[in-house]
Amino acid sequence: MFSLTAQDVKTGVPLADKAAVIQALADWLEQDGHVAAGYGAGMLTREAQNSTYLGQGIAIPHGTQECRHLIKNTGIKAMHLPDGVPWGGGERAYLVLGIAAGSDEHLDLLKQLARTLSRDGLFERVKAARQSQEVLQLLQGNAESATETKFVLSADRVAVKARAGTLELLVEQAATLMQLNPTEESALQQSAGMYIGQGWWLKQIPADDKPGAALLTASGITHRQQPVSGLLALAVRGSEHKTLLTRVADWLAAGRGAELAGQDSAEALLNVLKRGPVSLSSHQRTVVVRNTHGLHARPGAMLVQAAKNFDADIQVCNLDGDEHWVSAKSLMKMIGLGVKAGHQLVFRAEGPDAEAALDALTEAVNGGLGEAFVAQATEPQAEEHDIHEPQGIDPNTLVRGVAASPGIAIGPVFVDAPLRFDYPQQAGDTQAEQQKLSAAIEQASAELSATLRRLSDTQARDMMSMHRELLADSSLTQGVSCRIKQGQSAAAAWWSEIDSAADRQAASSDALLAERAADIRDIGRRVMAILCHSRMTPPPEHPYLWLAQDIGPSQLVNLDPSRVLGLVTVGGGASSHSAILARSLGIPALVAAGGAVMALPSGTEAILNGDDGTLWVAPEAAMLEQARVRQQREREQAEQDWMRRHDAAITLDGHRIGVAANLADTGQAREVMEVGAEGVGLLRTEFVFMARHSEPDLDEQLAFYRQAFDALDGRPLVARTLDVGGDKPLPYWPVPKEDNPFLGVRGIRLCMQKPELLKTQLRALLMAAGDRPLRIMFPMVADWSEWRWAKALFDKIQSEVQATDVQVGIMVEVPSVALNAAVFAEEVDFFSIGTNDLTQYTLAMDRGNGGLARLSDGLNPAVLRLIKMVVDAAHAKGKWVGVCGELASDPVALPLLLGLGVDELSVSLKRVTLVKAQVREWSLSSCRKLAEQALQAVDAPAVRQLYNN
Template structure:
């Protein structure tokens, strides 16, 4: 902890201007070696952004993020201004602490400072300071004072979003909540209110009775008292030191700058999360772990964490330091997933018991190992723009949803309406109801285990195990038992608890975590079916489109999927467990469709399009006939494409194009030749660096690359060097959180921080290649110096290994490279265009933002112009250009890429025969004409209309 000495304090400073005080503090910090010149500007910039006046005559000016690079070492300097200096909103500062914070060493001191604000008569003591020692004494932490009892809040003493128009009205309500005798209620209301920071106020009175407390937050954001906002008030009837712990917890929130967040919590969050959890006792062991799962701790990895905790005797708790910071049992799945842990969040574990240390080691290791998941970047979010049809769906109507699994399906609808569970709300025999509940849970668990034994899919088995953990969750059972003891029946208690837990999960800010509410409701329905002696709805025996409010994963696993033509849900999301399974099973699916579809009669014919996200209800016979004919044609075309997959990709006028395959791992290299690919056009090597506890060594990498070369039998292997960073973190390579990881340290920038990682990878590649064709490209290059740095590392290792058939290139993902392609073309052997990132950076649209999905199109003329610039620069120097992004698989993009002069298209293995066949349908001359027209278009929809018209021309394509 950072501590102040008398040398860090000056009293009697004769300054009367805020700017002069700030500059004097900056000069003092610079003189003592804490900051470099210019830090004063950062302090002033912060003042323009946010208030630094804490209250009680104290201000804490500190620099901006942009000025942090000027800090040499953390330091705090304190000035006392006997006449005060006007600071913010008419307040005067008498004690000013200038802060240069390089890390978090100063936070304990700030918490200490925040606690001093609650002391009686503090402002007068601040004004009266004459010696540095008085400042140190004022800031001394008194939290160690003996506390006989601890004043705790209960729900009866809380009023969240209280209806009041003034601080006085809030305090009047507080007196009522505290049940004060009339004289003490009057004394509380007449006491001097203290602003303790960030809109929080303290009002207190002594009492000869039992100490009491009330906490209220204001519904209105317009309440002002003494020119300061009123967000909340803590009212105390104090006796001794019983109130100190509670007061210090609020001070901790204010010291962390989270006063507004504290005021926004609901009653449960205030009671369970914010104010009732103190620090771990001294006899407890603690361990910190950072979650690197792409979607945080949702149900499946949460279940793995719970399983890792169960073998130990120690009492193990966990707290999300980047969440609400409340402690929960590490053995409760419901509580663990309720922490809302996201990628990059820090988990603090604490344990008490005979095996506390090994328990913490095991949990930290489990988290760093990914908890059964690959540590990869999140999938792009689905487009959630609400374009759905209004209520009341007519026949021959198309309903818009969100595409969740591709493909087209036609068939009768099976409307799986929620099963109506009939049960009494109340019951007289709590013990009998408890036995019913336990029996139902046991039976549901047995059915779940039977499903698990029959399931072979690894992903499905993981989901079933997770559901088993939810059924056995201790906190869930405790909640239900509590409701039964209050007089509810077993069914009413169970469903109330399930409904509440699912609602909490659905309210998560993280879309994927919110979608996991379906898992909770799924296990809830299992138990309800047993309790209410009901069979869950059975699907028909003929093929069908399954319509449901939501579809639980276990329902999908249990079905004969050969009969399920497609899935449609009102709720859920494209990243839900059910949709993950749907994609794995190749079932077309939509989510987020209009709830009115649930009123349709089962048996209604419909057409589901999982590509454009539509459901066509009872289409006319002619439409159905056309759709079935198109399905048949597509199937025949796919079979024909596969038959001719080894034919060259040559346009009708004789232009040859290479069609290669994108691979995510070396294991599938053996499928490249069979798919008709010209080789591997992109091997993403990050797969071998993820989901492990340390980087792969030379031997491991060498074996994997040799596996790929052997499988390719002389076809070229194009490898992208390690491409990870802020958006794709490695568990063993901790990095600071970045506000925008796509513009941060990733790709070649990250390798420049650890050259040995890149050098090992290059050595393994060159040794594995020998005389086989190897193409190496560096990702995320934006500047000439980055290329020179990477090329120098390659040259050193190549001089030692001397592989004989190697080309070296770069990814074109950043517009700067395309604009400067003529310079890079002097040295690189090739360019490979990553159209996903190039589009993202060119259009300034996050590729994972569903709301921008329709605008973020790689066929935007600006992106096409950058591709053209790259091709022209490369061909002028005799170099080749490939496209390895998603645009290469787009049939509308294909003629434009050919017309722009792209030499190689690299697509997924499954798309290779299709893309090769598409190339054979076009003439290069027509493609060039289209490309010239596209470059003059104004937007991406215009380009697509242009190509669509050309595709309909007889004899040109298809």
């Protein structure tokens, strides 16, 4: 959330002219690097178009859409003018906020400001402010606003159809629900009850500590000759109770108090209260907001201006917000709705020109309110990747992408096109639409159950179980039902709710919840396919090359490796889920191929080269034959390599290098010896901690680690301690969402916050090892103090357990460690280089960003130089260096790593035999020569060209 600091506030500003104030704010924004020169002119132009006065002595000038290109980054500056400045319309501004909004970061602040404006006596407080901190309290909330957020009516404070013969007994039940002490309960009983109409009564007392409320309904009770059908009991402080009281009053004003009291459950009563009454005679319209940054001040002001052109009473509700109704003619109320892109607004109007008003407002929102807006999708698609318009590919054309998994694959393509769903937005029979939805959800759940029964992989089963739980989540279906009642079709309501729920999850402050967005969309598409009778085209029975936008979670678990010859995706990078899956299965793969491949007709013959990252489409006969010959040669070579899999990896001139296996599960340990690996070079221990509801205890971890040691029969095991946090959260250890989790609290940084967890893991590893070789390495170390903390913790546990063959090292993932390797080499026993992270941190490129896939290459000379620094520092102190990242599996990188002096390569199980064979094809002297040339190259393509030469 964007927030102001004291440095963003100036008080005692002596300016007395509106134009001077706006220009001063623009100059300040420019001085602090938020905008370029000329933004002030845009702010003045915007003010000439529409006044930015909000009310209560506050104005928020900002630029026009046309000057948005001048914004460098979001910034807000506040000036307090003790004498005020005329702002037009007879209003005077005492607090003026200059806004440069480069994104929607400022929306939460404006939403808070809108809430602030609704408080009593604010105008006088704004005028009287003299210190920066006073202004900040007004804008961002003080003790009163903090209390307001706690004043929530929850289901445990609601009782429907309560059994009570008198109002006094009903008040007694209310006191119990509110957890009042005897003194407070007595005060509530003795307070003067107020009859507010239609059988509803109000009882309230002042709250000394915490405010609260209870809502009860009853029947057959009278008091003072008036019926008692409902009771609102309040313990109030300040004005925080007004929202709840207003909502009850809205029902009474609409003459629908009996309907409010007649709800059958606490949840139903809360839902209708939150939604507000909709008069049977009112006109209503639903519209989706597609403005890129939602309804911030500028488009909100245009919408308010449009509403003010009509005499009708117009109200608006954000179905994706807190769903309360506000006046569409109030800008501060509009901003307070917190409307973002994709949110649904419901307008209702009463008056002679109600229909015309709703038509105009709907048209205004659909038109973008003077801004560029996101086009409304007619079907759910691959949200996380650009959907390119296929342009077509001519026969015998070479398509270049990013090599993701090596090997040659030849065969017909199967184009897995995104499903397209056609459905009406509106429907007349709400009951029939609800039945359609229920049947589709039931069918989808049955399909998930069937998938679960045939799955053996633990992680896949956990993922499908989680999908089934999401599908059964009542909060999701309740939201859909609400939309159906508003007149939407089942499909439109379902996808709208899925879309908004996924957006909310992605924006969650809890990193674990944020990660569930992709799963929500996945189950959303599953149900949509049933509702729209749009089944995915089944893959062919014969072997094929799979072409897709990307591969979703449910597709991953259904992949048949016996029929999938190779993978090609439109987006993604070499570290994407589909690429990692392909490498683990030994399937050639190409990523970031571009959207044109989706235009290929299924069945088109193609050659996929996962070594150089190319796809030949409809090749000529001669080229096809050459590829088949090469493929056959590789198969024969692979058979020969397999026969020698237990031989050591020794170069032509007698240099031996270790080749180990990366494991993500100790259940795979038995395969290490089978493929000829010399041990485990990387055990990702987080598998023990993931997909659980609580952290594993010592005995559970011991069982996992012993399984690996027993299978290795004396071969060394390199275990990376728990590497979670940020991008990989634990379900039972939620952490705040970070803007950039890869640069946040993860790995050893997170373990330092919970040392007991790391202590248990170290103890389990040491106890499981006994006298067998164990190598422990700590992830994400960037600073000497982190290493010393981890080493001290290890020393303490080792002194108690006394394992006999243990080495302790660190992962080299952060450039600071490579640059400071000589210092670390004094104490560590070894280094293990994680080239995936080292590359992304060195090049400042997100490894998951498909648009940067071609540039994010571990063979960049800068990365190679860092590897050389680590090797040199380690060897100077007699320590060894391994590489466990994806670069170790790259055929082009292999001779370079040998030449740089790396001692061990750790790769996936499927790659062990091939890597050992490739080592035997090189001499160490030629590798060193090649590495020296690579260190002098200008970029990664130049390094790869050296290999081809």
